[in-house]
Amino acid sequence: MKTAIPEKPPYVLLHGFAQAPATWGEVARRLQAAGHRTYAPDLYEGKGDLKLSSWEGAGEGEKETEGGEGDTNAGGIAVAERDPLTSLEAVCDRVAAIIRLIAQADGAPVLVGYSMGGRIAAETVVRHPDLPLAGLVLESAGLGPSDEAARATLAERNATWARRLREEGVAAFMDWWETLPLFATQRDLSSEARAAIRAEREAHSAELLARSLEAWGAHHQAAEAATLSAVSDLARQGVPVLYVAGALDEKYAAVAARAHAVGVPVILVPNVGHNVHLESPSAFGGIVEGVLAEDVSAEGAVARKS
DSSP, X not given: XXXXXXXXXXXXXXXXXXXXXXXXXXXXXXXXXXXXXXEEEOTTOOSSXXXXXXXXXXXXXXXXXXXXXXXXXXXXXXXOOOOGGGOHHHHHHHHHHHHHHHHHHHOSOEEEEETHHHHHHHHHHHHOTXXXXXXXXXXXXXXXXXXXXXXXXXXXHHHHHHHHHHHHOHHHHHHHHTTSGGGGGGGXXXXXXXXXXXXXXXXXXXXXHHHHHHHHOGGGSOOHHHHHHHHHHHHHTTOOEEEEEETTOHHHHHHHHHHHHTTOOEEEETTOOSOHHHHXXXXXXXXXXXXXSSSOOOTTOEEEOO
């Protein structure tokens, strides 16, 4: 049975590594002003009550929707009391519970994930193919290892990064992290924006970030072929799907090309790199607003459609 789509579906926004829900503020306020409720869960949040930043009304600040073990908020959905940092399975189960909670309260949502959050969104679709979704947007998201050799390489890389975090601490790790080619375009952001990004990254403990690398790393994902199959299946069920990347982000523009090759609609946003929603929030906001339109496009964006 096809999921009923509300006229103004809510949006669920999943943040990236070392980020927080506030990273979505500008995009969320734009969506809210257009009549959509927006929810940004803290993926690093431990077991217990479910808290969702919802930006109820543009400019009115954050509010929370809560549900804990045995609670029956939003139509009787209980969120299992399980630490999401134990495994990729656990965080995907938590995201699936969030989606079902919101779907019963507000209707099927559009799921949007950036980088790590995009990987978690994609893996949630793999593990929970029956989710009530109005749409899926993956921003600069890895889709899984190409083969077992790649999986082993990713596992070794993530273990090295986790060890570095524990040994050097967050500040030293982020000094190195910000030099990666992936983030080169962020050096062109304003000093205020860069300071905010750095403060957000340093707000997390080394142990928390290390555990997320170990538990949620790409080495735990389904293979890329399986992920693309699940995303394509979703599209065949009538759920709009879209992969978004910055045109200057060579690594994820290549992922976008592979997604496009199997029929997944893709938008490359010009003049930006890895973090489209921070580097060009207006363009990204227009993209996610238009994901339910028949012809997904955005001003200044290069659309590759199947």
